[in-house]
Amino acid sequence: MTLSQLALLFTAKTDLRPSKTNLSFFVVCVILALIHQLPLFTPSTHIGGSYDRRYEAVAEAFRRNFYEGREREGASLAVYHKGQLVVNLWGGYADRESDRNWQRDTTTMVYSATKAVASLCIAMQVDRGLLSYSDLVIKHWPEYGQNGKENTTVEDILTHQAGLPIIDETITLADAKDSKRMAQILERARPIWTPGEKSGYHAITFGWLVDALMRKVDPKQRGVKQFVAEEISRPYGIDFDIGVSQDQIHKIARMTLPGFMEHIKETLIDLRFLGMFAIFYLRPPNSIVQKIYENPSWADIRAFNSPELQQLDLPSVTGVSNAQNFAKIFALASNGTLLSNLTFELLKTPTIDYWHIDEVVLYPLVKGYGFFYEKHPTIVGKWLIGHYGYGGQSILVDPEHQLVVAYVSNGLKLGTGELCGTYQRIQRSLYSIL
Template sequence: MIRVENFAKNWERDGAALAVYYKGKPVVDLWGGFADLASERKWKEDTMSIAFSSTKAVGALCIALLIDRGNLQFNEKLVNFWPEFGKYGKDVITVEMIMAHTAGLAHLDEPITFEDAQNHERMSEIIENQKPHWNPGEKTGYHAVAYGWIVDQIVRRVDPKKRSIGTFFREEIAVPNDIEFYIGLPLEMAHRVARLSRTTPWQRFDEILSNPKAIDYMHIANDMINKGFLYKMGQNPTWLQSVFKMTLNNPDLYTLEQPAALGIGTARAMAKLFDLLMKGKIVSPEMVKKLSIPFKCDFDIVTGVTLPRGHGLTYVSEIRGNDTFTLIGHAGLGGQNVRYDVENQLSFGYLSNGLKNGFGNSARTYVPLKNAIYDSIVKFRESDSSSSTLQ
């Protein structure tokens, strides 16, 4: 089993979980290692972990559901329901610009305290007073954390019940479908969350040697030296850190309703959620089709990569022989990933608390898992094709 090899090679330093749904059924549900290596607390069946930016895919479903119900439109300007947002030329920004990271709001300049983050009215003011970093719609640049606070504000304004995104997700999607994933975890459940660990300098070097193309290190170094977007994102908020120091093991942070970075749940829940999406159980079949088509594919001036984006999701091609499949979803810091493939009726979630160098799509633990999944899919397709020919 390829996942056991990840542990055997010491690529998984702590713990991890992988879940796969295929043609509407759970076919893989694995977990192992340690939820907290220092205390030797093992990763259990009900262990949860922070999904980082894979949470963006979950937040995207909340927006899609509101649009499906007629409460919102992708091409609608935010000033239609949030007039105060329109300062400094932001009046032209649409919902899709936010979801596709073209709005020019890659980070927020005003220092954000933890108390600010707990106060949605204060966050509204900070966002309203933010000037775009480029003309909205003209460039693509990853809105790593700001995205989450903006999406929460959108939901609060267009939901008929004026709920926060965490409450909306819980009441409309998670609870009705028995999905154990939270945008804002109840503090009494914090003991089930895996403890995160950063890579040591040697581990980072080892990852670079084994997969030098996992990250554009020159782009990151240049950004840090010149205090670019990535640098500024890492400076604010100071209490939300996972690269140069680790603050995300503070249970108080788990309670924040931050759909860009702080979703918490199980890999099983992530795989199940997007299986239900493909079945039309979350949004309409028409919306599922709309979500399967990216909004645009541009060079990202923040991350330095070109990647199809749209509707809060990213789109990655998996080429197998003459076939090209599209994996829709979102990767997260340290290797996290959630993906679904409509053509193959496939969905999977992967979570790990020992953070890796590569972003989700290139992390050296994720890549062999994804490859093993598609090796199996190809065999299933060939088997189905042979059976059809014989009939």
């Protein structure tokens, strides 16, 4: 039942003799119904790109997000099928305030979806025989085995079981810019649980851990950023960087956060947000999430319009790209170009697929090899592989249908994954035509 119907039902079923309670409830119902139905922004009609006509329903879902005011800024969407680009669309604003439209080469921060690329780099090194997921980290990085971390495995790091979602030592921006200093901080760090016993999302520290490990196993001692540039971006003509170069900053769309009215509207559309708010606002003041916000203090999501942070080499959050380039990486990973079929086959099944509540986000997450997994929407027992990022950024691979889907925007959404309504509309339309 919609809120409009609820308001009508109230007038039909309720005793409407004058009373403050009746009037107040009726007014609230009408206001909520209007918020639910009306767009909060002037809809953008700027849509560019192309698509295979068989994917008309997907293109229409993308357009509707703009026409109905669900996209307050801009977005891009790409779908690869069997290695071919079949949808490449963009639209809206790169910066609404300056009336700058989103163009073919516009990029945006992909936030935690960057972790999918960092994890792919590790998979490529596994594929080359330079390490194994079951290896102890100290086999490659002996200095890491301090303060109870000696039994941590590579897979523990990738599945957020390392026990280091937070670090007691204060991390300055200068620290974050120095890979050697960050490695030393990680070596001294004491885990907050025995590695391998629990899993809790390492929102920021994941990137530093993977980067330090990469530098130890790579024959050229390259970090994730350099490895991506030399092994993926340049050879295959892909615009994806971790910490963008100064001469490319002008292409980045301006990020904006959802306002109060969007919080209300999205909650009315999907009541699951009430549970999310409860988890977020009722957490104790000394929770792990709160400590992540406090250290590093400079990593506030609102600060990522700063060129200094956009240039930061942090493989957990500072990936910069657009949907077409992002999706192309995983089209190459899944078709035998970047990974062998044997290694990709390994990645198709999560390593943590049992019911558990993540220690940090307090929500069940299915994980493996650095990726998040989602139950396949049409095939029982199969998975979609990828990663979500803050505000709705998404990269997902469907091995069964040989699909790769990337969706990114600069008008950050209230939810991500299953709670990102704009993306879920697109995904439903895609699977309706397969």
